[in-house]
Amino acid sequence: MPDRTQSLLVEDVTKSFGPVEALRGVSFTAAPGEVLGVLGPNGAGKTTVVNILATLLRPDSGRAVVAGHDVVADAAGVRRSIMLTGQYAALDDALTGFENLVLFGRLLGMRRREARARARELIAEFDLDDAADRSVGRYSGGMRRRIDIACGLVVPPQVVFLDEPTTGLDPRSRQRVWDLVAGFEARGITTLLTTQYLEEADLLADRIVVVDHGVVVADDTPARLKQRTGGSFCEVVPVHPGDVAEIAAVVGFFAPAGTVEVGSDRVSIPACDGAGTLARVAAAVDARDIEVADIALRRPSLDEVFLALTGSGSPRLEVAA
Numbered sequence: 600m601p602d603r604t605q606s607l608l609v610e611d612v613t614k615s616f617g618p619v620e621a622l623r624g625v626s627f628t629a630a631p632g633e634v635l636g637v638l639g640p641n642g643a644g645k646t647t648v649v650n651i652l653a654t655l656l657r658p659d660s661g662r663a664v665v666a667g668h669d670v671v672a673d674a675a676g677v678r679r680s681i682m683l684t685g686q687y688a689a690l691d692d693a694l695t696g697f698e699n700l701v702l703f704g705r706l707l708g709m710r711r712r713e714a715r716a717r718a719r720e721l722i723a724e725f726d727l728d729d730a731a732d733r734s735v736g737r738y739s740g741g742m743r744r745r746i747d748i749a750c751g752l753v754v755p756p757q758v759v760f761l762d763e764p765t766t767g768l769d770p771r772s773r774q775r776v777w778d779l780v781a782g783f784e785a786r787g788i789t790t791l792l793t794t795q796y797l798e799e800a801d802l803l804a805d806r807i808v809v810v811d812h813g814v815v816v817a818d819d820t821p822a823r824l825k826q827r828t829g830g831s832f833c834e835v836v837p838v839h840p841g842d843v844a845e846i847a848a849v850v851g852f853f854a855p856a857g858t859v860e861v862g863s864d865r866v867s868i869p870a871c872d873g874a875g876t877l878a879r880v881a882a883a884v885d886a887r888d889i890e891v892a893d894i895a896l897r898r899p900s901l902d903e904v905f906l907a908l909t910g911s912g913s914p915r916l917e918v919a920a
């Protein structure tokens with residue numbers, strides 16, 4: 600019996616391309632229905648992971664199981680359980696959107712009537728009514744991505760792989776992809792989404808696996824990732840930027856030496872005591888009659904998290920060993 604407790608199980612997987620060690624022992628899991636964000640800069644190994652899970656590449660060592668099927672021993676079982684988008688290769692440019700959907704249904708063994716009914720459903724669901732009878736070759740980038748994803752849903756999969764689904768899309772098309780991920784989640788489909796956009800992973804994912812140079816450098820919820828790397832800090836923005844120096848002197852009492860950050864219009868300190876720090880800073884600033892535009896407890900952004908975890912920003916260039 601396949602193991603249904605995890606939709607995805609990746610155990611110490613390695614993969615090299617000649618001298619390039621793309622994956623150097625990667626492990627993670629995803630529970631059924633979970634949205635897992637795989638976050639990393641260009642060249643981190645994200646596509647290699649997806650290709651191994653989708654059975655397009657074989658791992659050199661380690662084990663990967665998708666919806667209970669081992670990617671090496673039961674590749675056919677994996678392929679029946681998944682959807683992989685972003686390839687476009689399977690779409691026929693000469694056919695209309697509707698015809699492509701029907702063709703997919705027929706290839707998957709549906710009867711003609713059933714395939715047409717499913718195609719009509721997906722056209723409506725993906726807001727492609729206007730495009731249904733136009734050949735796919737004349738679609739815009741955003742429409743193409745939608746019909747591509749719709750083709751993958753003719754038979755709903757257990758696991759969906761979206762490899763950088765929003766890279767290069769305009770904001771409106773990006774929003775549509777985000778809605779789509781929410782739709783997968785609502786149907787209990789496990790989604791692995793790779794991205795270079797930290798805010799995207801933060802927005803969509805239940806859990807984030809951060810990959811850098813072929814290794815997992817963090818695996819946590821977005822909220823805990825942010826907490827782990829520096830925790831929250833207290834930020835004070837005066838009405839008059841000239842008051843910055845005085846504020847820095849006042850809040851210095853509430854933070855370890857050398858941790859006060861003074862900007863051109865704001866001062867921030869680590870909130871070692873969370874809301875308690877915020878309350879004391881607010882009282883102290885108020886006692887000096889300094890006019891304050893904003894005072895708040897802030898958590899670090901995922902950008903800062905990434906910086907803290909990998910020691911560098913993203914994206915970044917490969918350095919030859």
Ligand SMILES: Nc1ncnc2c1ncn2[C@@H]1O[C@H](COP(=O)(O)OP(=O)(O)O)[C@@H](O)[C@H]1O
Pocket residue numbers: 616617619620621639640641642643644645646647648917
């Ligand atoms: N077919 C290939 N041949 C040689 N090197 C490859 C191949 N595919 C990927 N790589 C290398 O493996 C590393 C990881 O690539 P990839 O998984 O595509 O990263 P990402 O998707 O995170 O940008 C990179 O250094 C890349 O250049």
Ligand SMILES: [Mg+2]
Pocket residue numbers: 645646647762763
């Ligand atoms: Mg990639």
